[in-house]
Amino acid sequence: MISQTVYTETISVPSSAASPNRVNRMHDATVLDEHLATHAIALKSISKSFGSVTALHQTDLSVRKGEFLTLLGPSGSGKTTLLNLIAGAIGPTTGVIFLDGRDITSVPPRERGIGMVFQNYALMPHMTVFDNVAYPLRARHHPAVTIRAKVMEALDRVGLHGFEDRKPRQLSGGQQQRVGIARCIVYSPAIIMMDEPLGALDKNLREQMMGEIKRLHKDLGTTIIYVTHDQEEALYMSDRICLMSMGQIAQLGTPDELYFQPRNRFVAEFIGESNLISGRIIGDGQMMIAGNRSIAVPCSGCVEGSDLLIMIRPEKVQISGTDEPFKEDSNVLFGEVAGSSFIGGMTRVAVNTENGLNVMAKLVSDRAESRPEPGARVRVCWSSSDVVVLEK
Ligand SMILES: Nc1ncnc2c1ncn2[C@@H]1O[C@H](COP(=O)(O)OP(=O)(O)OP(=O)(O)O)[C@@H](O)[C@H]1O
Ligand SMILES: [Mg+2]
Structure with a gap:
């Protein structure tokens, strides 16, 4: 463990x-x-x-x-x-x-x-919105006049002013959940x-x-x-x-x-999307990856000969034509576009690199005619400062 x-x-x-x-x-x-x-x-x-x-x-x-x-x-x-x-x-x-x-x-x-708000709202179906929200106050024996003021304030806070007399079944899912939240905040836990x-x-x-x-x-x-x-x-x-x-x-x-x-x-x-690359430290911030390629990694304390797993977020990977200039501190691999998927604001581009990796890039979308096409020869690169060293 x-x-x-x-x-x-x-x-x-x-x-x-x-x-x-x-x-x-x-x-x-x-x-x-x-x-x-x-x-x-x-x-x-x-x-x-x-x-x-x-x-x-x-x-x-x-x-x-x-x-x-x-x-x-x-x-x-x-x-x-x-x-x-x-x-x-x-x-x-x-x-x-x-x-x-x-x-x-x-x-x-x-x-x-401690106040609780549940996924299934857990409202009492036979009671009105007002009575549902008033429930925790009545259970605590607050006076009626205080109950009225607090329930109205809680309903106001969740945008349900005017819904007091409805039953839960007369509300949408979002409105029911607001009642659930009002019932929770009404007694200020x-x-x-x-x-x-x-x-x-x-x-x-x-x-x-x-x-x-x-x-x-x-x-x-x-x-x-x-x-x-x-x-x-x-x-x-x-x-x-x-x-x-x-x-x-x-x-x-x-x-x-x-x-x-x-x-x-x-x-x-689990959080976001990631490119994971494993390899072995060959000294001086360099790591040997598939196909005997060496790339730079920010790992000053890493022991030569030890295995390493690194991650690069797809939005940190750039794709360009094979002859375009690139920044000096970048790691560069050549490959072929395996596929691209347009998902609105972003386009995911999968590249099979010459040394046998599958690298995914997430680019701000262009129109279809300007997007990388499957089979196109490209260069993928990323800055060493965007590399994250993971625990094995
Ligand atoms: N009363 C119980 N008896 C036996 N096993 C239980 C009981 N309650 C939970 N477990 C087990 O404990 C583990 C954790 O359950 P838990 O309900 O905390 O998960 P969760 O993260 O809330 O999952 P979900 O996202 O599905 O709600 C699960 O393997 C579940 O089967
Ligand atoms: Mg759960």
Whole structure:
């Protein structure tokens, strides 16, 4: 198993807090060190097994106050498990959960003050929009006059003023999800968790709701933990992304870090598109690749003779005629266009190089008559500074 602490912030926990004696900890919600106090949530050595299935391997993860953190990853990678552990819907197999510096590992879900927004909206069909949104306030015994004011404010925030008397079935999918969000923000939880909230919406509506959720986050300043398997959603919305794979954190960082400095093959391939080239270091920042070609790599500490895997994003690859000039620090390969696909603003061009690689370039689109045609002889090149060295 890959060590989780390599990619996450480590937190120090007094040994008493890490003690397996849950009963004592439940009654002694100790304020822990400064790190915990500045973070909305801190998970220490959290894991979850269901029988023989390990849904989440031992993980440390901290979420800053006011942060928009996205759990991103393929199906079955452990996103919902992690969310459910924080919400308290399931208990951990090992580890401790801190909320605002307090150990809440044994605190029941309704006492954690965490709001949830679900993919399937989870609205009550027989109740009006007003009553759905008022529900959490009534459950907390707020006075009627406060309830009215807060519900109207929440509906205003999500653009549903005037929809109070409708039933959920009289609303579109996007409107139903707005009710779900209003029902969550109406009681001002310090933390909001959203599990694939836009999964059921079409592309246009999803994009619109992405903007609205981002605006809400800015206005409310609430800590949001957001789950999606859509990388564009994650890149657009998040302060940081926690990319998960097989019940572990593959990488935790800003959208920029994950896109431009992916740590390994999994991250490079999950976020965006990538050209991966393997080879062997032959010294002095040079790597030998297929066909005994040598290319420059930014790897000062690399040991001669060691294997290396590098990545170049397709939009960093240039394609030109074989006799056009090129920049001096570029890596150059010659080849033949295998195919090109026009996808609107961008055109993907696949090139089979003479030394046996398949290199993909993503170019700003030209009209059909100016696009590279299959069979055309071309030169592909990329700058050494656009090469990312990956962990094997
Ligand atoms: N109650 C359970 N019993 C047994 N296995 C479970 C249970 N809940 C989850 N798992 C397993 O744990 C793993 C992680 O599941 P989880 O629901 O966290 O994935 P996910 O990342 O949310 O996936 P998706 O994108 O499909 O929602 C999966 O292999 C799943 O089958
Ligand atoms: Mg899930």
